Amino acid sequence: MKSPFTKKQLVQYRERLEVLIDELDALDSMTKESRRPVELDQTTQGRLSRMDALQVQAMQEATADRRRSEKARARAALERMDAGDYGYCVSCGEDIPAKRLDHDPSTPTCVDCA
Secondary structure (H helix, E strand, O other): OOOOOOHHHHHHHHHHHHHHHHHHHHHHHHHOHHHOOOOOOOOOOOHHHHHHHHHHHHHHHHHHHHHHHHHHHHHHHHHHHHHOOOOEOOOOOOEOOHHHHHHOOOOOOOOOOO
């Protein structure tokens, strides 16, 4: 399939996707410490502090899951680009409008199929 975008547009989308993946990897590295298991030793912290730490850990894990999902979407978009399918809806095959991809270059679907 011939891409509905120019080579210049594809290069710009690729760069944005690669930067997004790099930024998400950097965020994962920075928050790794806050996702480590919480100590259950009451001598080092009280019950409420431990509960707070568990809550923070759960929120960080949920955020990390979202980042993994975003990275997977970005990588899938790069794979579609390499296969020549980027810019086409994976559900209906219609062109995804440039404005939609400008907003989120990893989106796999058109507005109607979203």
